[in-house]
Amino acid sequence: MGKVKKLKKKIKKLKKQLKQGHSHASVSPLAPRGGFPDLPVIEGVEFAAIEAGVRYSGRTDVMLARLCPGTAVAGVFTKSATRSAPVLDCQAKIGGDPSAGAAIVVNSGNANAFTGQSGVDAVAGITAAVADVLDLPQNRVFSASTGVIGEPLPFDRITVKLADLENGLSPDSIQDAAAAIMTTDTFAKGASAVVQTNSGDIRIAGIAKGSGMIAPDMATMLVYIFTDAKIAQPLLQDMLATLTNKTFNCITVDSDTSTSDSLLLAATGKSSADQITDMNGPFYDALHDVMRDLSHLVVKDGEGATKFVEVRITGAYNDTDAHRVGMAIANSPLVKTAIAGEDPNWGRVVMAVGKSGAMADRDRLSISFGDVLVAENGQVSPDYSEEDAAKHMKGDELLIAVDLGIGTGKATVWTCDLTHGYIEINADYRS
Template identity: 45%
Template structure:
């Protein structure tokens, strides 16, 4: 189940990037579950990772290797998270890096491992190593290779997720391609969420890191399906430096806009494919005293089981939204100044139900697949937008049966 219709975009070639995938039988036979991304020499690479204290072994190894060398390969497996696996998990993640070294000759610490799937089970290293030669033999740089890679990183997702953007830098066209996976355990904090974005732009690593952090804050860190922060979240940005240089203010602004477009597109696709989702919900909080205050209010509403189940039922139970706003971490809250709208229908003003509100109007909005909830706090000029989904019977079913 997913909200709305999407199709995988045509991915242009990014010079300096090749992708390969294989069916390694990690959890299920005859499905793509292993992906290798090859990065040409001279690239810049930046990453953001989960801040979960029980971060997975591949996250620890990827952070360590990224700090030591510019990566030449990324290895991603699905079907097993290699999280909660202790020292053995670290040895297994490093074994996958060593396998790439033996097959390609690159330094072991120029390989970044990524895993997604069930937590707490040993990584099937033999299956991964068995599949690596096939993944390397199937390397390509065209749209088919990108789509197969997007397929190879999925878990409970029902569809692949890809996004493309271009911008003009110094009279040259710069391209960004991105793929992601994520459907449940989604509340990135940097879900089981992974994202890989590549561009042909020439960008120094320090600037690339800054741009990625800022864009992740506006995209992946503004989505939630179920409020659970994964042990394995990662978002990687690769600049192959084969195209136009991004250095001046105008170039940076143009690239930032394109990067935001890709990451927000991918983030919203994750919500539209949320486990059991039937609604795509945008929460816009304005007139806050700070952006953090706006985010606190938005996430309090987005995480409310009562709000989410009302959304699933198309029930215009606006009191649940009001109650969630009221329990957010806001000091000296003057509820008389708060307004709450459901799309263009005013729900709340002056501390209670708006005089213009009718159940018929509210129910008509709640019956839609795409819903906007607007909350104005009357406290300042800051704002934030968060995207979420509803909570359905299918969400419970999917997660009750996840390990079967």
């Protein structure tokens, strides 16, 4: 029996090794400790979610949101040249007459992308059916699909569920909606803000999905944000576009841009607070916070992620160059694997600066990990302590700061590490 014991011990050890090397946790280690946050109810918005069996079974995979008459809807979308049928349909509908209200319908499991005419037909079928059930004009029904690319969407599985979905609509069900749109996500993502004004509060609540194929370009994965603010659609659209450039367009998990990225922002106008007429102000700031929080949650659920990394660039020739350098660092597989290995490998940061295409002068560059100044003036800092830097790398929220020493351009972007978990998920999952 000594032999059996020994062999069992060996099996235990091997299983542990396998797990450490391979398995991604069922929930990201970077998920917020408190679970899904309490989001404020947004007057004028109701949610429902249901199991339609589009592809998954044993979980919800369709969400429906009903927006009251007068709701302004703003949107930004992927710039991909191969964007999906629902994205094209949604884009065309932004800016329409809000008087009748609106709806958002989203399924997970199938992206309805690269599906030719059948994809266009599916979008038309779904939006017509939702319009019928909710008594809305079809051009006020915004749809989205996320999941596998290239397979025809069995959209009748969705349309047969619409009556049940309508029955389930409730102002309290935003968490169910957040869960129904997940694909490889390991947790549902929500964020909110309340803006206090003299004439009353304004509430903002948003949900997001996204975990891989994350390098948004003027848009993002799937994000839905709701507010009761009174605001005209063109101003809402301006705010959304401006803030997207500072939030979702500054994150990357794997440099790959989805065919389906969509971000909708709906304002019901039900708050008693005064109409918003200026771009800047407390509402803009609060919206910025919500969008930044949601974008960070997407990175924190990056496929296989174990570290959340802020890359802060200063001293660039201009902001565009700063963003370019930040993304080159944030997308570099060598930087991201070094982070996974908790190695303060600033040489790879230098490499990424060099390849970025931005104006850079090797001998003016300085680099810090957290508070530790690693390199300055084109070489390792005389006071550099690798031990201190290595200590910073052991945390799960890291900062890489690079000053290019040339101008006043700056940018901050966010990413995660590249681990065995990413390989594991993507060598198997069909997306």
